[in-house]
Amino acid sequence: MRNTIVTILASLVLAGATYAQEVKEDFVSLSTNQWGKEYPKANSQGYVRNQVFAPEAYRVQFQVNGIVFPMSRDTEGYWTGTSTQPFDEGNHYYAIIVDGVEVPDPNSVFLYGSGAERTQIEIPAHDQDKYALRDVPHGQIRELYIMSSVTGEHRHVFVYTPPMYDDNLKTRYPVLYLQHGYTENETGWSRQGHCGWIMDNLIADGKCLPFIIVMENGETSHPFDMSARQDGSMNQQAFQRFPDILIKDVIPYIDSHFRTYADGKHRALAGLSMGGMQTRQISLAHPDVFNSIGLFSGGTISEKDLQDNPDFLKLNRLTFVSYGSREVENPRGEAPKAVVEKVKGLGLNAYYYESPLTAHEWQTWRRSLYEFAQLLFRK
Amino acid sequence: MRNTIVTILASLVLAGATYAQEVKEDFVSLSTNQWGKEYPKANSQGYVRNQVFAPEAYRVQFQVNGIVFPMSRDTEGYWTGTSTQPFDEGNHYYAIIVDGVEVPDPNSVFLYGSGAERTQIEIPAHDQDKYALRDVPHGQIRELYIMSSVTGEHRHVFVYTPPMYDDNLKTRYPVLYLQHGYTENETGWSRQGHCGWIMDNLIADGKCLPFIIVMENGETSHPFDMSARQDGSMNQQAFQRFPDILIKDVIPYIDSHFRTYADGKHRALAGLSMGGMQTRQISLAHPDVFNSIGLFSGGTISEKDLQDNPDFLKLNRLTFVSYGSREVENPRGEAPKAVVEKVKGLGLNAYYYESPLTAHEWQTWRRSLYEFAQLLFRK
Numbered sequence: 001m002r003n004t005i006v007t008i009l010a011s012l013v014l015a016g017a018t019y020a021q022e023v024k025e026d027f028v029s030l031s032t033n034q035w036g037k038e039y040p041k042a043n044s045q046g047y048v049r050n051q052v053f054a055p056e057a058y059r060v061q062f063q064v065n066g067i068v069f070p071m072s073r074d075t076e077g078y079w080t081g082t083s084t085q086p087f088d089e090g091n092h093y094y095a096i097i098v099d100g101v102e103v104p105d106p107n108s109v110f111l112y113g114s115g116a117e118r119t120q121i122e123i124p125a126h127d128q129d130k131y132a133l134r135d136v137p138h139g140q141i142r143e144l145y146i147m148s149s150v151t152g153e154h155r156h157v158f159v160y161t162p163p164m165y166d167d168n169l170k171t172r173y174p175v176l177y178l179q180h181g182y183t184e185n186e187t188g189w190s191r192q193g194h195c196g197w198i199m200d201n202l203i204a205d206g207k208c209l210p211f212i213i214v215m216e217n218g219e220t221s222h223p224f225d226m227s228a229r230q231d232g233s234m235n236q237q238a239f240q241r242f243p244d245i246l247i248k249d250v251i252p253y254i255d256s257h258f259r260t261y262a263d264g265k266h267r268a269l270a271g272l273s274m275g276g277m278q279t280r281q282i283s284l285a286h287p288d289v290f291n292s293i294g295l296f297s298g299g300t301i302s303e304k305d306l307q308d309n310p311d312f313l314k315l316n317r318l319t320f321v322s323y324g325s326r327e328v329e330n331p332r333g334e335a336p337k338a339v340v341e342k343v344k345g346l347g348l349n350a351y352y353y354e355s356p357l358t359a360h361e362w363q364t365w366r367r368s369l370y371e372f373a374q375l376l377f378r379k
Numbered sequence: 380m381r382n383t384i385v386t387i388l389a390s391l392v393l394a395g396a397t398y399a400q401e402v403k404e405d406f407v408s409l410s411t412n413q414w415g416k417e418y419p420k421a422n423s424q425g426y427v428r429n430q431v432f433a434p435e436a437y438r439v440q441f442q443v444n445g446i447v448f449p450m451s452r453d454t455e456g457y458w459t460g461t462s463t464q465p466f467d468e469g470n471h472y473y474a475i476i477v478d479g480v481e482v483p484d485p486n487s488v489f490l491y492g493s494g495a496e497r498t499q500i501e502i503p504a505h506d507q508d509k510y511a512l513r514d515v516p517h518g519q520i521r522e523l524y525i526m527s528s529v530t531g532e533h534r535h536v537f538v539y540t541p542p543m544y545d546d547n548l549k550t551r552y553p554v555l556y557l558q559h560g561y562t563e564n565e566t567g568w569s570r571q572g573h574c575g576w577i578m579d580n581l582i583a584d585g586k587c588l589p590f591i592i593v594m595e596n597g598e599t600s601h602p603f604d605m606s607a608r609q610d611g612s613m614n615q616q617a618f619q620r621f622p623d624i625l626i627k628d629v630i631p632y633i634d635s636h637f638r639t640y641a642d643g644k645h646r647a648l649a650g651l652s653m654g655g656m657q658t659r660q661i662s663l664a665h666p667d668v669f670n671s672i673g674l675f676s677g678g679t680i681s682e683k684d685l686q687d688n689p690d691f692l693k694l695n696r697l698t699f700v701s702y703g704s705r706e707v708e709n710p711r712g713e714a715p716k717a718v719v720e721k722v723k724g725l726g727l728n729a730y731y732y733e734s735p736l737t738a739h740e741w742q743t744w745r746r747s748l749y750e751f752a753q754l755l756f757r758k
Contacts, residue, residue: 034495056479058437096482100435103475103482109496110489116413117488133524133533141522143575147514154512166636169548196522257545 023047023082030108032091032122037107040094042123046086052079052096052105061097062105064121068097088326089125090363091192093118111191115183120192125363129201130370131194136204137163141190148249150241155249156186156217159258160196162203162210172259174211174266174377177246177290178369179218179275181298182238186217189369192362198370208373212258216250218242218275238274243282247289264315268376270294272365280305287311292318292376296368297327297360300339306346313348317379320372322353324364351375402426402461409487411470411501416486419473421502425465431458431475431484440476441484443500447476467705468504469742470571472497490570494562499571504742508580509749510573515583516542520569527628529620534628535565535596538637539575541582541589551638553590553645553756556625556669557748558597558654560677561617565596568748571741577749587752593633597621597654617653622661626668643694647755649673651744659684666690671697671755675747676706676739679718685725692727696758699751701732703743730754 027041027049039051040062048069050062055077061068064087071081093114096105104110108119144157162173178195180188189195195213202208219237255262269290271279276298283293284305293316295301300321306313321340328335340352353371355364406420406428418430419441427448429441434456440447443466450460472493475484483489487498523536541552557574559567568574574592581587598616634641648669650658655677662672663684672695674680679700685692700719707714719731732750734743 052480054478054480058478059435060480098477098480098482099433099437101431101433101439101477102485103477104485104489106481106483106495106497110483116485118485135526135533138524143520143522145512145517154514 021045021086028124030122031124032108032111032120034107034109039107040105040121042087042121044124046088046123048083048087048094048121048123050081050096050105052098053077054079054098057099059097059099062095063097063102064094065092087123088358088361088363089123089128090358090361090366091120091122092361094121095119112185112187113183113192127367131198131366132201133197134201134204136200138200139163139165139196139203141196146249146253148245150245150248155245157250158186158190158215159254160190160199160213160215161258162212163200164210165212165259169259172261174209174268175254175258175260176211176213176268176270176373176376177250178213178215179269179271179278180215181271181273181275186215189213189215193366193369195369198366199373202370202373209377211373211377212254212260214250214254216242216246218271218278219245238278239281242278243285246282247286251289264288264291265317266377268292268294268318270296270320270369270372271298272296272368273298273360283316284309284312287315291315292320294320294322294368294372296322296365296372297324300336301343301348301350302339303342303346306343306348313346317349318375319343319348319350320353320368320375321350322355322364322368322371324355324358324360326357326359327364328354349379400424400465407503409501410503411487411490411499413486413488418486419484419500421466421500423503425467425502427462427466427473427500427502429460429475429484431477432456433458433477436478438476438478441474442476442481443473444471466502467737467740467742468502468507469737469740469745470499470501471740473500474498491564491566492562492571506746510577510745511580512576513580513583515579517579518542518544518575518582520575525628525632527624529624529627534624536629537565537569537594538633539569539578539592539594540637541591542579543589544591544638548638551640553588553647554633554637554639555590555592555647555649555752555755556629557592557594558648558650558657559594560650560652560654565594568592568594572745572748574748577745578752581749581752588756590752590756591633591637591639593629595621595625595629597650597657598624617657618660621657622664625661626665630668643667643670644696645756647671647673647697649675649699649748649751650677651675651747652677652739662695663688663691666694670694671699673699673701673747673751675701675744675751676703679715680722680727680729681718682721682725685722685727692725696728697754698722698727698729699732699747699754700729701734701743701747701750703734703737703739705736705738706743707733728758 024043027043041049052060054060060071060079069083071079073079095102104119110117111120139162142159145154148155219242269279276295283290301319337352340350344350355367358364403422406422420428431439433439439450439458448460448462450458452458474481483498489496490499518541521538524533527534598621648658655674662669680698716731719729723729734746737743
């Protein structure tokens, strides 16, 4: 075994940093590790420790969320290092850096985020049972290809069907259309988000009604195609082409191939970050199509929105707004919680949820779905 | 642009090799590349060219199927190299090597094989339309979790349902149980194998009857767990525990949750390599459960098998045996084609297929499924 004390001291010297707290020696292998791989690890405080065998390299580092940490070499060629800061519970971007080249860690699985498949790490969370694979009846995640009349190309779509969907062939279900964020894609909610296990658990515990979830690509997964970005910031397709794809192609396909209730009362739209912005845009423009919405770290419905869109106020049955607590510590404008209180005062059935001690990251959004799903399709 | 002539000359010097043929300059980016990534590339002869930006590294190489090729650095820090041999059409293992550390190429997608998720490359094939995403009606690939009475743990299962499965809720279908090879897992047939697109295309072209495909983990995905390997070569669980899991857990689950014909006449078992060996073992022991079988690069049913298992000869409706032509150039024992001819003489409805110019690799198995599916459930 490596001498971890020496390693930590070496890391401190190399990083020129000091620990703000004593690092507990309770490191465990991560759920994002490939089978049988011991490293990377995290401890109960959220510190990350890594080890790479690279006898011929002259410098090995690792990065978490873009923050680079040094590793030190032992005589055999094992490089070991521990982060000099803890990370929040949940999912973070992660890679190793070998002599200046940032590459995926072969010990970890690939997940799509920040414009590519890449390695990520999962810091164990105190509430991870919410999205754990438990011994309960399971739904299915189905992979579909839908030809789009808007793009002339196939859409790659994932659909969650609840447990028992294939057992009683007369039962119909409401549908949630659930969108990912900027530079993510249609795989995010079922993989990093664990939406299938969240739903299976909620349904088994009697906490939510069974419904179908549809996960589409919000046209943001190719962020570096500048030809499609005319405003200089976000992919124009996400706000011009995606609403058309969703309403003209995807919804009709789902309603004709799945046993849905094909009306606005039984149809919801939600998304994280940019998916929340898309949800706001589309649901304000089409309040009859989606009577329930969820905005996870993606804005609010304001008093002005309701004044400008009286049909939205009339038709909307549920407006759910959420953020991670670290996102709203220093809000630039009015705090979203206050905005939600105001629209509630105007008669909107609005809810606000704040994920404790998380930022703009998957742990916030898993918890948001967990809360949102319990409120959906109740009235 | 890099100077490719200089690069090739440098590669030749470094490799100490000479090209047996002139390398054509018709390199194209690969389908296994991540979105927008130019490299790695292959040409029409099957040569592979790669480029990696690594200004601080002192040696960058890449490997295909374990064969390492050098790359040479330009003044900016781009390393470029071309393989000194061509590779067969289809899927191959692939990685980059930075200062001695073999790592996944961040330009490529991850696929599971050889005991881990890793990067692979896809050499374009002359018959790739067989497994292309075409504008035809598509089935679904469904991800399921089935609790096993044998292991006490969840089984991770993928199920292909044919187009229209959800449209006519009275139609029932036959089922093919389709197994991966040693050190592969339940993702192989839908990902590297493209079984969904193969089936969609065959059904659209009127070349095969629609059926369901079930893809399970054959208990071989953790090959380095020596505790489970008592014969020193292959995972004992694959031949002792897996048959139980399949027959006691998976088949009853599929027959009770999907609209199948739940009898041996409408149930087939096939597999590649070790999955073929499992198919042979299980179908000889349970010829009533599976009346049709496919052995892809995984052995044959011999005259002795039929003598020892008279029920197999009586009940079997289709026995399909296939190999890549490169696998059988110098057979160690009797050529599989000759074995198949002999059992045909005993009355078995046996077929032999040989994939041209491929070895023990996915291109052989995609083509095998393409041929096998057309024969299945016809009588």
